[in-house]
Amino acid sequence: xxxxxxxxxxxxxxxxxxxxxxxxxxxxxxxxxxxxxxxxxxxxxxxxxxxxxxxxxxxxxxxxxxxxxxxxxxxxxxxxxxxxxxxxxxxxxxxxxxxxxxxxxxxxxxxxxxxxxxxxxxxxxxxxxxxxxxxxxxxxxxxxxxxxxxxxxxxxxxxxxxxxxxxxxxxxxxxxxxxxxxxxxxxxxxxxxxxxxxxxxxxxxxxxxxxxxxxxxxxxxxxxxxxxxxxxxxxxxxxxxxxxxxxxxxxxxxxxxxxxxxxxxxxxxxxxxxxxxxxxxxxxxxxxxxxxxxxxxxxxxxxxxxxxxxxxxxxxxxxxxxxxxxxxxxxxxxxxxxxxxxxxxxxxxxxxxxxxxxxxxxxxxxxxxxxxxxxxxxxxxxxxxxxxxxxxxxxxxxxxxxxxxxxxxxxxxxxxxxxxxxxxxxxxxxxxxxxxxxxxxxxxxxxxxxxxxxxxxxxxxxxxxxxxxxxxxxxxxxxxxxxxxxxxxxxxxxxxxxxxxxxxxxxxxxxxxxxxxxxxxxxxxxxxxxxxxxxxxxxxxxxxxxxxxxxxxxxxxxxxxxxxxxxxxxxxxxxxxxxxxxxxxxxxxxxxxxxxxxxxxxxxxxxxxxxx
Amino acid sequence: xxxxxxxxxxxxxxxxxxxxxxxxxxxxxxxxxxxxxxxxxxxxxxxxxxxxxxxxxxxxxxxxxxxxxxxxxxxxxxxxxxxxxxxxxxxxxxxxxxxxxxxxxxxxxxxxxxxxxxxxxxxxxxxxxxxxxxxxxxxxxxxxxxxxxxxxxxxxxxxxxxxxxxxxxxxxxxxxxxxxxxxxxxxxxxxxxxxx
Numbered sequence: 001x002x003x004x005x006x007x008x009x010x011x012x013x014x015x016x017x018x019x020x021x022x023x024x025x026x027x028x029x030x031x032x033x034x035x036x037x038x039x040x041x042x043x044x045x046x047x048x049x050x051x052x053x054x055x056x057x058x059x060x061x062x063x064x065x066x067x068x069x070x071x072x073x074x075x076x077x078x079x080x081x082x083x084x085x086x087x088x089x090x091x092x093x094x095x096x097x098x099x100x101x102x103x104x105x106x107x108x109x110x111x112x113x114x115x116x117x118x119x120x121x122x123x124x125x126x127x128x129x130x131x132x133x134x135x136x137x138x139x140x141x142x143x144x145x146x147x148x149x150x151x152x153x154x155x156x157x158x159x160x161x162x163x164x165x166x167x168x169x170x171x172x173x174x175x176x177x178x179x180x181x182x183x184x185x186x187x188x189x190x191x192x193x194x195x196x197x198x199x200x201x202x203x204x205x206x207x208x209x210x211x212x213x214x215x216x217x218x219x220x221x222x223x224x225x226x227x228x229x230x231x232x233x234x235x236x237x238x239x240x241x242x243x244x245x246x247x248x249x250x251x252x253x254x255x256x257x258x259x260x261x262x263x264x265x266x267x268x269x270x271x272x273x274x275x276x277x278x279x280x281x282x283x284x285x286x287x288x289x290x291x292x293x294x295x296x297x298x299x300x301x302x303x304x305x306x307x308x309x310x311x312x313x314x315x316x317x318x319x320x321x322x323x324x325x326x327x328x329x330x331x332x333x334x335x336x337x338x339x340x341x342x343x344x345x346x347x348x349x350x351x352x353x354x355x356x357x358x359x360x361x362x363x364x365x366x367x368x369x370x371x372x373x374x375x376x377x378x379x380x381x382x383x384x385x386x387x388x389x390x391x392x393x394x395x396x397x398x399x400x401x402x403x404x405x406x407x408x409x410x411x412x413x414x415x416x417x418x419x420x421x422x423x424x425x426x427x428x429x430x431x432x433x434x435x436x437x438x439x440x441x442x443x444x445x446x447x448x449x450x451x452x453x454x455x456x457x458x459x460x461x462x463x464x465x466x467x468x469x470x471x472x473x474x475x476x477x478x479x480x481x482x483x484x485x486x487x488x489x490x491x492x493x494x495x496x497x498x499x500x501x502x503x504x505x506x507x508x509x510x511x512x513x514x515x516x517x518x519x520x521x522x523x524x525x526x527x528x529x530x531x532x533x534x535x536x537x538x539x540x541x542x543x544x545x546x547x548x549x550x551x552x553x554x555x556x557x558x559x560x561x562x563x564x565x566x567x568x569x570x571x572x573x574x575x576x577x578x579x580x581x582x583x584x585x586x587x588x589x590x591x592x593x594x595x596x597x598x599x600x601x602x603x604x605x606x607x608x609x610x611x612x
Numbered sequence: 613x614x615x616x617x618x619x620x621x622x623x624x625x626x627x628x629x630x631x632x633x634x635x636x637x638x639x640x641x642x643x644x645x646x647x648x649x650x651x652x653x654x655x656x657x658x659x660x661x662x663x664x665x666x667x668x669x670x671x672x673x674x675x676x677x678x679x680x681x682x683x684x685x686x687x688x689x690x691x692x693x694x695x696x697x698x699x700x701x702x703x704x705x706x707x708x709x710x711x712x713x714x715x716x717x718x719x720x721x722x723x724x725x726x727x728x729x730x731x732x733x734x735x736x737x738x739x740x741x742x743x744x745x746x747x748x749x750x751x752x753x754x755x756x757x758x759x760x761x762x763x764x765x766x767x768x769x770x771x772x773x774x775x776x777x778x779x780x781x782x783x784x785x786x787x788x789x790x791x792x793x794x795x796x797x798x799x800x801x802x803x804x805x806x807x808x
Binding site for chain 1: 633648754761762786789
């Protein structure tokens with residue numbers, strides 16, 4: 001039967017008529033229409049059938065748990081609420097205080113609670129880092145007599161210190177009590193904001209003190225100095241809060257430090273850092289407004305809580321994947337064990353097979369991390385900036401700029417980004433077996449502690465190299481296309497191998513060794529400080545490793561093995577000329593220092609295992 | 613005489629647990645049955661979300677401004693929490709699979725002609741089966757209208773959509789139900805043929 005248009009309105013009313021919720025006037029109209037329309041009557045019958053089915057289904061369900069028992073459960077969850085979460089208006093009578101006072105008291109409770117929840121290491125690390133930055137800039141200004149270079153250092157370091165701390169404020173990785181905290185009536189937003197306020201005001205307070213000290217020391221204008229770092233500090237901190245909420249602390253620290261380095265480092269000349277665009281071009285008010293916008297974004301993200309909610313289960317969901325992989329690793333190791341016994345070979349052979357298994361396992365565990373790829377792509381974008389336009393190098397007329405020299409400095413520049421990234425990405429790999437509770441399973445394999453540590457080191461360093469080398473190849477190809485000269489490839493690869501491999505092995509060994517006893521975020525914090533320290537002017541007033549055999553920047557390798565000469569006479573101080581043996585000594589010293597660090601970590605772990 | 617629900621909420625807002633218990637006793641069964649169908653018939657999950665609903669009521673009783681009936685307000689909270697719970701579990705499945713396509717309002721099913729099968733659709737068991745196959749969105753609107761007894765305006769408040777959307781959604785739900793029944797009928801027919 002064809003539905004006529006005049007029925008359309010009635011049809012819309014029919015379900016509500018059948019359910020008995022249609023208003024009276026419409027009900028009367030429907031009843032009148034039904035007398036004269038068979039189609040609608042049938043339609044109503046269908047609705048009534050369906051309605052009866054639905055209400056039958058509503059009754060035919062599993063019974064709810066007994067009311068009393070479930071009320072007990074619920075009321076246990078209600079108890080703590082009136083004290084904190086009910087709005088001031090309601091508790092006004094109970095407490096006899098005004099709403100404003102109550103709100104104040106609530107803020108105070110939350111702030112005080114969060115003070116105790118933040119890790120003490122965070123306060124100590126921030127204070128030490130700021131004190132060091134202030135000390136360095138004071139020394140620098142005394143030695144050079146230029147207040148500008150001293151304030152440059154301060155302006156560079158303060159925002160970075162604050163934003164690194166902020167990255168570790170919140171989230172399942174950093175807050176063992178997060179699960180518990182989420183069950184309290186304090187919202188994630190309140191927790192996030194109060195933590196941010198605490199750490200930021202702590203840092204800003206210390207930074208103000210440092211500025212004040214510097215002002216007394218060298219007589220610079222207080223406000224001029226403060227306005228240089230305040231805006232960037234706020235903006236970077238807000239940005240890192242957002243990034244850490246979405247991607248986690250590692251990516252946040254990596255991305256923010258790279259962003260800030262890129263902003264401050266002159267391309268193609270990795271050692272001169274100076275306040276970049278953000279400081280010179282934009283004023284403090286604008287930066288502060290942007291920072292507030294960033295905070296709003298963070299609050300929005302925290303209310304969505306996608307990653308945070310997922311975070312708790314991520315930790316557990318990582319387990320099964322790891323468990324299967326490592327089970328595969330164990331099976332591999334065990335089968336090596338059996339076949340070895342059959343062939344009657346010694347334990348040395350067995351360990352070498354086991355090492356292969358561990359390396360393979362650690363390689364795959366590292367290469368599937370999203371943070372590895374994100375940080376590498378960011379690093380790559382930065383180092384590619386260098387490659388795209390080699391003509392930007394400024395040079396003296398009396399210095400020789402050869403293509404070979406450019407290739408070497410590109411390789412060294414890329415290596416500098418490599419070891420910064422590798423140091424950050426390898427931190428915490430040794431802690432991981434404990435956090436994922438894999439250590440007991442791994443302990444049952446025939447691989448010894450030393451094999452596992454060494455295999456972890458080799459496997460994860462290799463995985464970290466993969467994306468970096470891909471990016472480097474893109475850069476070299478760009479350079480070759482630019483020059484129409486593909487003969488630079490061998491030199492480019494050799495230079496990268498000579499400069500980057502020892503540096504990454506050196507830094508990676510420390511990242512893996514040190515995080516066996518240092519909380520990884522704290523290590524990252526210290527590591528960035530180390531990176532900055534290493535890039536200080538070696539002829540400056542602050543002693544630095546740069547230019548010595550123990551520096552991963554590899555300047556001795558560049559001058560000794562590749563006969564590198566800088567493009568400006570002023571840069572000669574950065575590149576101590578040495579023989580080929582100086583370069584080799586640099587490589588050997590780095591590898592030896594890395595090996596010592598690993599052996600020390602092995603000793604520590606064995607001692608710990610024995611105590612257990 | 614039933615206690616005044618608005619007065620109950622006002623008392624809850626001051627932290628009165630006894631008032632909370634009254635409200636709990638009044639509404640728990642209705643919410644349980646609504647959430648049970650919304651959460652794939654998982655009793656444990658239903659109890660969990662039911663408790664969350666009342667916890668949310670406890671926390672935000674002071675934000676209730678009396679614009680809607682208390683029941684409507686409660687169901688609106690339940691609707692939101694159930695949607696959240698489904699979303700979370702779909703992303704992080706914890707055990708039993710939960711597969712419900714949360715289709716939109718568009719009739720994805722072929723539009724069926726009305727008279728062909730409706731007279732034959734009186735098998736109640738099959739109707740129950742078909743209801744279980746509906747998406748939560750379609751199931752919800754039927755539940756609210758026919759079991760919980762809400763009118764279209766109230767359902768619009770609960771779901772947070774315009775009233776017109778509720779009206780079209782209930783008609784899509786009916787089409788989906790008819791299509792489901794048709795499929796079940798067809799399957800049954802095939803089985804019978806095979807048996808013969």
